[in-house]
Amino acid sequence: MxxxxxxxxxxxxxxxxxxxxxxxxxxxxxxxxxxxxxxxxxxxxxxxxxxxxxxxxxxxxxxxxxxxxxxxxxxxxxxxxxxxxxxxxxxxxxxxxxxxxxxxxxxxxxxxxxxxxxxxxxxxxxxxxxxxxxxxxxxxxxPKPGVPYPFPAPDKEVVVLLGEWWKSDVEAVIKEATKSGLAPNVSDAHTINGHPGPVSTCLTQRGFNLPVDTGKTYMLRVINAALNEELFFKIANHKLTVVEVDAAYVKPFKTDTILIAPGQTTNVLVKANQESGKYLVAVSPFMDAPISVDNVTATATLHYSTAVPSSVTTTLTAPPPQNATALATKFSDSLRSLNSKKYPAQVPSEVDHSLLFTIGLGVNPCATCVNGSRVVADINNVTFVMPKINLLQAHYFKISGVFTDDFPGKPIMPYNYTGTQPKNFATVKATKLYRLAYNSTVELVLQGTGMVVPENHPIHLHGFNFFVVGRGVGNFKKKDRKKFNLVDPVERNTVGVPSGGWTAIRFRADNPGVWFMHCHLEVHTTWGLKMAFVVDNGEGPNESILPPPPDFPKC
Structure with a gap:
């Protein structure tokens, strides 16, 4: 190439x-x-x-x-x-x-x-x-020149990009699914830095190799670029010390396995402290709902420099079960902000907007689809319709008719979100935004639903970092706020909402503009599980959107 x-x-x-x-x-x-x-x-x-x-x-x-x-x-x-x-x-x-x-x-x-x-x-x-x-x-x-990491500096840093691979054209995959109204095919393999390792359909594929020297420490910058699957990552016989997620430092902790959803990043330290040899690196899917996934485990090799180059990988590792919910929950609950004097956790203690967004799937009529219906996704029963003029341009130049700012701050028709489902699975199709004043504070509870099927949803918010102040199973209740962590909650830009549960986040709207929020499972985004916040300008030019550049693309 x-x-x-x-x-x-x-x-x-x-x-x-x-x-x-x-x-x-x-x-x-x-x-x-x-x-x-x-x-x-x-x-x-x-x-x-x-x-x-x-x-x-x-x-x-x-x-x-x-x-x-x-x-x-x-x-x-x-x-x-x-x-x-x-x-x-x-x-x-x-x-x-x-x-x-x-x-x-x-x-x-x-x-x-x-x-x-x-x-x-x-x-x-x-x-x-x-x-x-x-x-x-x-x-x-x-960091800026001369500014050290808040943990022992590694001897070497390595980017580890996790992904998915389709034998067919991905655009053909989603076009066929859109035409049929059904779910798209899953990928054919997972990848580590572009390689799946030896899989049944590709036995000659050797996979990514990570050479290490005994006694040295390596920082792996792990990124989940997969389209549709949360992933487990582990290295045989080696502990992983988590030091950062989504470009925010965390209180270091050791684990055998990390969970990383599409859109998330996790930095881990790995000490090369084992006997000379080759050790298996394994990446496998996490899904605790009855949904089809690509269950092929991608592999790579951590290779000590003193090991014989031609030797086979001597130390293997079994990937976690696909439905290892307890392991996934333990990892998520272990994440805490560093919250030091230099890197404080500035969690909003008071909120101006208290929002409840239900997220899940629905079914809308479709005369041309296989079953006469189409699977869709929604937030607060609104399936987002993409505009033909970009929303930021419409907001900046005050172009009417592109969007409305009446996105509901709570479900219009409350029901037992994780229990008995309503008979009508239909959703409203619209381009609705939620408006925020500059510097206002937001508490947003993301409530998973069992509509059609309960599953995990990694939600990404553009333009902001937020603090994950709480999570739980079942329906969110007001009394759950008493258990919120407002001291050292983890800071992220993408967070998982557990299957049949909820996640609460807080952030300050200190960035004017239009900011997308959507599920980072690409199939759900395609189906409409997305919305946007419009944040008004503050006072003066330093709190206002800059004008568009001269080469700004035209629709």
């Missing part, structure tokens, strides 16, 4: 938004079609700079990043910089028809943003259709 073209300029004067000394990082992303036999099937895939996974974007906290994306493929395209706060620069956030019109074939767009108050592991991916299956890569944000 072609080598990525990357150009970096260091220590230049940057006027954004005031005169400061900073670095500008320049990247060029050529989006192209490539044939690959990497996964035992020869087919064209959409890539960035011919790479799968795509190139890593590296920066330091405070850097300004300019990435020119040139679209050479037949699809409309947009790129989302997942987890980047985009303070006042919503034009660079990336979700198609939310903050921008897509980049049309043969066109280009320069994403221009500054990394403000963030350091750690994030990632970028296509945010239109199902193209993020192959269009994705890591974002590595280092």
């Amino acid at each position: 072609a080598v990525a073209w990357i150009r970096v300029l260091f220590m230049v004067v940057c006027l954004f938004p005031v005169l400061v000394q900073c670095r500008i990082r320049h990247y060029k992303f050529n989006v192209v079609m490539n044939n690959t036999t990497k996964l035992c099937s020869s087919k064209p895939i959409v890539t960035v700079n011919g790479l799968f996974p795509g190139p890593t974007v590296s920066a330091r906290e405070g850097d300004r990043v300019l990435i020119k994306v040139v679209n050479h493929v037949k699809y409309n395209l947009s790129i989302h910089w997942h987890g980047i706060r985009q303070i006042r620069t919503g034009w660079a956030d990336g979700p198609a028809y939310i903050t921008q019109c897509p980049i049309q074939p043969g066109q280009s767009y320069v994403y221009n943003f500054t990394v403000t108050g963030q350091r750690g592991t994030l990632w970028w991916h296509a945010h239109i259709l199902w193209l993020r299956a192959t269009v994705h890569g890591a974002i590595v944000i280092l």
